[in-house]
Amino acid sequence: xxxxxxxxxxxxxxxxxxxxxxxxxxxxxxxxxxxxxxxxxxxxxxxxxxxxxxxxxxxxxxxxxxxxxxxxxxxxxxxxxxxxxxxxxxxxxxxxxxxxxxxxxxxxxxxxxxxxxxxxxxxxxxxxxxxxxxxxxxxxxxxxxxxxxxxxxxxxxxxxxxxxxxxxxxxxxxxxxxxxxxxxxxxxxxxxxxxxxxxxxxxxxxxxxxxxxxxxxxxxxxxxxxxxxxxxxxxxxxxxxxxxxxxxxxxxxxxxxxxxxxxxxxxxxxxxxxxxxxxxxxxxxxxxxxxxxxxxxxxxxxxxxxxxxxxxxxxxxxxxxxxxxxxxxxxxxxxxxxxxxxxxxxxxxxxxxxxxxxxxxxxxxxxxxxxxxxxxxxxxxxxxxxxxxxxxxxxxxxxxxxxxxxxxxxxxxxxxxxxxxxxxxxxxxxxxxxxxxxxxxx
Amino acid sequence: xxxxxxxxxxxxxxxxxxxxxxxxxxxxxxxxxxxxxxxxxxxxxxxxxxxxxxxxxxxxxxxxxxxxxxxxxxxxxxxxxxxxxxxxxxxxxxxxxxxxxxxxxxxxxxxxxxxxxxxxxxxxxxxxxxxxxxxxxxxxxxxxxxxxxxxxxxxxxxxxxxxxxxxxxxxxxxxxxxxxxxxxxxxxxxxxxxxxxxxxxxxxxxxxxxxxxxxxxxxxxxxxxxxxxxxxxxxxxxxxxxxxxxxxxxxxxxxxxxxxxxxxxxxxxxxxxxxxxxxxxxxxxxxxxxxxxxxxxxxxxxxxxxxxxxxxxxxxxxxxxxxxxxxxxxxxxxxxxxxxxxxxxxxxxxxxxxxxxxxxxxxxxxxxxxxxxxxxxxxxxxxxxxxxxxxxxxxxxxxxxxxxxxxxxxxxxxxxxxxxxxxxxxxxxxxxxxxxxxxxxxxxxxxxxxxxxxxxxxxxxxxxxxxxxxxxxxxxxxxxxxxxxxxxxxxxxxxxxxxxxxxxxxxxxxxxxxxxxxxxxxxxxxxxxxxxxxxxxxxxxxxxxxxxxxxxxxx
Ligand SMILES: Cc1cc2nc3c(=O)[nH]c(=O)nc-3n(C[C@H](O)[C@H](O)[C@H](O)COP(=O)(O)O)c2cc1C
Ligand code: SF4
Ligand code: SF4
Ligand code: SF4
Ligand code: FES
Numbered sequence: 001x002x003x004x005x006x007x008x009x010x011x012x013x014x015x016x017x018x019x020x021x022x023x024x025x026x027x028x029x030x031x032x033x034x035x036x037x038x039x040x041x042x043x044x045x046x047x048x049x050x051x052x053x054x055x056x057x058x059x060x061x062x063x064x065x066x067x068x069x070x071x072x073x074x075x076x077x078x079x080x081x082x083x084x085x086x087x088x089x090x091x092x093x094x095x096x097x098x099x100x101x102x103x104x105x106x107x108x109x110x111x112x113x114x115x116x117x118x119x120x121x122x123x124x125x126x127x128x129x130x131x132x133x134x135x136x137x138x139x140x141x142x143x144x145x146x147x148x149x150x151x152x153x154x155x156x157x158x159x160x161x162x163x164x165x166x167x168x169x170x171x172x173x174x175x176x177x178x179x180x181x182x183x184x185x186x187x188x189x190x191x192x193x194x195x196x197x198x199x200x201x202x203x204x205x206x207x208x209x210x211x212x213x214x215x216x217x218x219x220x221x222x223x224x225x226x227x228x229x230x231x232x233x234x235x236x237x238x239x240x241x242x243x244x245x246x247x248x249x250x251x252x253x254x255x256x257x258x259x260x261x262x263x264x265x266x267x268x269x270x271x272x273x274x275x276x277x278x279x280x281x282x283x284x285x286x287x288x289x290x291x292x293x294x295x296x297x298x299x300x301x302x303x304x305x306x307x308x309x310x311x312x313x314x315x316x317x318x319x320x321x322x323x324x325x326x327x328x329x330x331x332x333x334x335x336x337x338x339x340x341x342x343x344x345x346x347x348x349x350x351x352x353x354x355x356x357x358x359x360x361x362x363x364x365x366x367x368x369x370x371x372x373x374x375x376x377x378x379x380x381x382x383x384x385x386x387x388x389x390x391x392x393x394x395x396x397x398x399x400x401x402x403x404x405x406x407x408x409x410x411x412x413x414x415x416x417x418x419x420x421x422x423x424x425x426x427x428x429x430x431x432x433x434x435x436x437x438x439x440x441x442x
Numbered sequence: 443x444x445x446x447x448x449x450x451x452x453x454x455x456x457x458x459x460x461x462x463x464x465x466x467x468x469x470x471x472x473x474x475x476x477x478x479x480x481x482x483x484x485x486x487x488x489x490x491x492x493x494x495x496x497x498x499x500x501x502x503x504x505x506x507x508x509x510x511x512x513x514x515x516x517x518x519x520x521x522x523x524x525x526x527x528x529x530x531x532x533x534x535x536x537x538x539x540x541x542x543x544x545x546x547x548x549x550x551x552x553x554x555x556x557x558x559x560x561x562x563x564x565x566x567x568x569x570x571x572x573x574x575x576x577x578x579x580x581x582x583x584x585x586x587x588x589x590x591x592x593x594x595x596x597x598x599x600x601x602x603x604x605x606x607x608x609x610x611x612x613x614x615x616x617x618x619x620x621x622x623x624x625x626x627x628x629x630x631x632x633x634x635x636x637x638x639x640x641x642x643x644x645x646x647x648x649x650x651x652x653x654x655x656x657x658x659x660x661x662x663x664x665x666x667x668x669x670x671x672x673x674x675x676x677x678x679x680x681x682x683x684x685x686x687x688x689x690x691x692x693x694x695x696x697x698x699x700x701x702x703x704x705x706x707x708x709x710x711x712x713x714x715x716x717x718x719x720x721x722x723x724x725x726x727x728x729x730x731x732x733x734x735x736x737x738x739x740x741x742x743x744x745x746x747x748x749x750x751x752x753x754x755x756x757x758x759x760x761x762x763x764x765x766x767x768x769x770x771x772x773x774x775x776x777x778x779x780x781x782x783x784x785x786x787x788x789x790x791x792x793x794x795x796x797x798x799x800x801x802x803x804x805x806x807x808x809x810x811x812x813x814x815x816x817x818x819x820x821x822x823x824x825x826x827x828x829x830x831x832x833x834x835x836x837x838x839x840x841x842x843x844x845x846x847x848x849x850x851x852x853x854x855x856x857x858x859x860x861x862x863x864x865x866x867x868x869x870x871x872x873x874x875x876x877x878x879x880x881x882x883x884x885x886x887x888x889x890x891x892x893x894x895x896x897x898x899x900x901x902x903x904x905x906x907x908x909x910x911x912x913x914x915x916x917x918x919x920x921x922x923x924x925x926x927x928x929x930x931x932x933x934x935x936x937x938x939x940x941x942x943x944x945x946x947x948x949x950x951x952x953x954x955x956x957x958x959x960x961x962x963x964x965x966x967x968x969x970x971x972x973x974x975x976x977x978x979x980x981x982x983x984x985x986x987x988x989x990x991x992x993x994x995x996x997x
Contacts (some may be wrong), residue, residue, distance in 0.1 A: 192486045355627035356487040362541030366627030369577035399509025
C-alpha cells in the first residue's frame with residue numbers, strides 16, 4: 001500500500017510539538033469533545049467494537065468486546081489500567097508514542113474511560129522509560145490545568161483522574177494481572193482466572209487493561225468512525241468464522257541485523273521481507289538473513305524462507321509462530337549462531353519468570369541451563385528432545401501454568417528445534433563452542 | 443444436589459461447595475497437592491494437582507477440555523467430569539514432580555522431614571526418583587535464623603507459598619516473603635524482622651517439604667521412630683486439638699490436630715513449644731513427706747522433706763485427712779486446679795466430700811495473662827478482618843469442667859480468693875496445682891505464708907516451690923501429656939486427652955492417686971469414669987457417648 005498515510009505517527013513523523021497547544025491546533029481532543037458532547041458511553045463502545053480494533057499489547061483481543069465484559073450498572077469505581085510496561089524484547093512503539101505524542105494516548109485513555117465509565121486510569125509505565133514518564137506527566141499536568149482531566153471535564157458530567165505508576169523492571173508486570181498486583185503494591189505474581197479483571201481487577205474492582213497503542217487507535221476511531229478504520233488492514237478470513245480480522249494500522253518495530261532499525265506504521269498484513277527491505281534498509285553488512293523473531297521473542301522464530309508471511313493476527317500462526325505479538329521484528333543474519341539466539345532467549349525467560357508456577361519456574365531455568373551448556377560445547381543429542389518436551393509442556397495452552405509467559409518461553413525453543421534442527425545437531429556433534437560473550441546473569 | 447463424575451464414578455456431593463480435590467477424596471481418589479490448603483487462599487501455582495476436566499451435557503455427551511487443569515482451582519459442579527488416572531493427567535503430574543526435583547538437593551538422609559515429606563511421597567507414587575537434568579543445581583544459602591524457633595533450608599523449598607500466605611492471611615504479620623524471581627525465587631524475611639509471630643510455628647507444619655524446620659525438634663528424632671497420641675493443648679482455654687509425638691517416654695514435638703469444633707487447623711507457639719517441662723528432670727519423681735510415715739524414708743532431700751513411697755504416703759494421707767474431718771468437717775478443704783481433667787476433678791471432689799459433707803471445695807487459681815489475642819492482626823496488633831485464630835488470656839485448659847464439677851458437689855462456687863480468706867480456719871488442705879512453669883510463681887510470699895500455717899497441707903504439683911516446701915506431704919502431679927481424660931474448653935467443648943508418656947519413674951497420674959485415696963481398685967479408666975460422671979451430673983450427660991476425634995459440646 002504505497003500511498004498509506006501514517007495515522008498514529010503522523011505528528012511524530014512531522015516532528016510536531018508534543019504539548020497540548022500544538023496537539024489541539026492539529027485538531028486534538030476533538031474526538032473527546034465529540035464523544036462527551038454527542039455520544040453516550042455505549043455508543044463509544046459500539047464504535048470501537050464495530051471498528052474491529054484488536055489489542056496491540058500482544059494477545060490481540062477485540063478491544064470493544066473486552067469493554068462489554070464489565071458488569072452492567074456497577075456502582076463503581078471502575079478502573080482503567082493502561083499497560084505501558086512494554087517489556088517484550090525488541091518492542092519500542094509505546095515508548096515512541098508516549099515520548100513524542102503523549103496527548104494522542106491520553107485522549108484515547110479519556111475516551112476509553114468515558115466508554116467504560118472508569119473514574120480512574122492508572123498508567124503502569126516501565127521503569128526504564130524515564131523520558132516517556134516525564135513527558136506523560138507533563139502532558140497530564142497540562143490536561144488538569146485545562147479542564148481536560150479532573151472534575152467535570154469540558155463542563156460535562158464526566159470526571160477522570162489519571163495517575164502514572166512506574167514499574168520496577170519486571171517483564172511479568174506487563175501481564176495484565178501481574179500488572180494489577182504490582183500496582184496494588186504486591187509482588188508481580190499473575191493471578192489465577194477467574195475472576196477476570198473485568199469482574200475483579202485492581203483493588204478488587206472491575207478493571208479494563210489496555211495497551212498504549214490500542215488506546216491511541218481509539219482516539220482516531222472515535223474521531224473518524226468504525227468504517228474508516230476498516231478500510232485499513234485485512235478483513236476476516238471468510239472461511240474462518242472465529243477470525244476477527246486484522247483491521248487498522250500497526251506500529252512495526254524493526255531491529256537487529258538491519259541497516260536502519262526503526263519503527264514504522266503500516267496497515268496490518270505487511271510481510272517481514274517488505275519490512276526489512278523497504279523500511280529496515282536491508283540486512284546489514286551485505287549479508288543475508290538467517291531468520292527473525294517476528295513479534296517479540298515470545299512469538300517464536302521464523303526462518304528466512306518464511307519472510308513472506310503477512311504480519312497480521314493470523315499470518316505468523318500459519319508458519320508455527322505463536323501469533324502477531326507486538327509485531328516487533330528482529331532480524332538475525334546468516335552468521336548468527338542459532339545456539340546463541342536460543343541461549344539468550346532462554347536466559348531472558350529464566351530471568352523473568354515470576355517463579356510461582358512449578359512448570360514455568362523450573363522449566364525456564366532448565367532450558368537456560370541446557371542452552372548454556374550447549375553453547376559451551378557440552379550439548380548432547382538428547383538435550384534437543386528434552387528442550388522440545390519442556391517447551392511444549394509449559395504454558396497456559398497445555399494448561400500447566402497461570403500466565404502466558406511460559407507459552408512464550410517455550411515457543412521459540414520449540415520453533416528453533418523444528419526449524420533449525422540440522423544446525424543445532426551439527427553444533428552439538430561438532431562440539432562447537434560459542435565465540436559470543438554474553439554476561440552470565442543467570 | 444450436584445453429581446460430579448470422578449474417573450467414571452458418579453459422586454453426589456449434595457450442596458457442598460468443594461473443589462475437585464475434595465470431591466475426589468469423597469470416594470477415596472487422591473489428587474496430590476502442595477500449594478492448596480483448606481485454610482489458605484487458592485493460588486493454584488504448584489501444578490501438582492493437574493487433572494483432566496470436562497462437562498457432562500444434559501444429553502449425556504461428555505466434552506473434555508483440551509488442556510489439563512488444576513483440581514484445586516476447579517469447583518465441583520453438577521456434571522463436572524474429572525479424570526485423574528489418564529495418561530495425560532499422569533504425565534502432567536510426573537512432569538511437575540520432575541520440575542520440583544530439578545533443583546532439590548534430595549538430601550533426605552539428613553533432612554528432618556524425611557518420612558513425612560510430601561515430595562518423597564508423591565515422587566514415589568506419581569513421579570520418578572531421579573531427574574534428567576545433568577546441570578548443576580541451584581544452591582541458595584540456608585537461613586538458619588529466619589525465626590526464633592524456625593530454620594529455613596532454602597534449597598529444599600518447592601515454592602508452594604503456603605508459609606507466605608499463612609503469615610499474611612492467618613497471622614497477619616506478613617514476615618515471610620518471596621524474594622528474587624524464577625528458579626532463583628527464595629523465601630526470606632526482611633533483615634531484622636524474623637518470623638516470630640505468636641503463630642509462627644505453623645509454617646513448619648504447613649511446609650510440605652523439609653524447607654522450614656522446627657529448631658526445637660531439628661535432628662532430635664527420625665519421625666518414623668515417633669509414636670503419636672491425640673490430645674488437647676493445656677496452654678489456654680481455647681483447647682486446641684493436638685498430636686503429641688513421643689518416643690521412649692519423652693515428648694519430642696507437639697503438632698496441631700485439625701478440629702473444626704475447637705481451633706481449626708493451627709496452634710499457637712506457646713502451646714507448641716511449651717513441652718520441655720514435661721520432660722524435665724526437676725519434677726517430683728516420687729512422693730515426699732515431712733515426717734517418716736512408715737518404715738525408713740527412702741532418701742533425704744534438702745530441707746525437711748523426705749522422699750517417701752506411694753505405699754506409705756497414700757494410706758497416711760487418707761488417714762490423716764479422715765481424722766481431720768472427724769475433728770470438724772468444715773476445717774477440711776481441697777483446691778481443684780483448672781489443670782485437672784474433669785475425671786480427676788470428679789474423683790477428688792468425691793473423695794473430699796466423702797470425708798465430710800461439710801468439707802469445702804475451692805476452684806484453683808485461674809491464670810490469666812493479658813487479653814485474648816485474635817488473629818489475623820496487623821503489625822500494630824490491630825485485628826484485621828474475620829477472626830481466624832484466638833489465643834485466650836485464660837491460661838488453663840479446664841476451668842469450665844472443674845467449675846461444673848464443683849457446682850455439682852457444692853452449690854456455691856468458691857474461688858481461690860475465698861480460700862485465701864478462709865485459710866486461717868483450716869486444719870487440712872489438699873492443694874492441687876500442676877501449672878506449667880512458664881506461668882511463674884503463682885502464690886505471693888504472703889499467700890504462701892498464709893497457706894503454710896495449715897497444719898495438714900498436702901500439695902500435689904509438678905516441681906518444688908515455696909508452697910511445696912511448706913507442705914506436710916507432696917504428691918507428684920502429672921502433665922497433660924501423661925493423662926487420660928477430658929478438658930472442657932471456653933465454649934463448653936469436651937475433648938479427650940490420651941496419655942503419651944508415663945510420668946517419672948515412680949509417678950502416678952493425678953487420677954490414679956485419687957483412685958487410691960478413694961480405695962477404688964484398678965487403673966484409671968477415663969471412659970468408664972465419664973459414664974459415671976454423665977449419670978451423676980446432668981451438665982456432663984453428653985460424656986456418656988464417644989467423644990470422638992473432635993469432642994462433644996456440653997451443657
Ligand atoms: C508475560 C506477558 C507479558 C506481557 N507484557 C505486556 C506488555 O509489556 N505490554 C502490554 O501492553 N501487554 C503485555 N502483555 C499482554 C497483557 O497481558 C494484556 O493482554 C494487554 O495489556 C491487553 O491490552 P490490549 O488488549 O490493549 O492489547 C503481556 C502478556 C504476558 C503474558
Ligand atoms: S507462567 Fe511463569 S511467569 Fe506466569 S505466573 Fe506462572 S511462573 Fe509466573
Ligand atoms: S524435603 Fe523431602 S525430599 Fe527433600 S530432602 Fe527432605 S525428605 Fe527428602
Ligand atoms: S518454605 Fe515450605 S511452605 Fe514455604 S514456600 Fe517453601 S516449600 Fe512452601
Ligand atoms: S495444589 Fe493445585 S496447583 Fe497447587
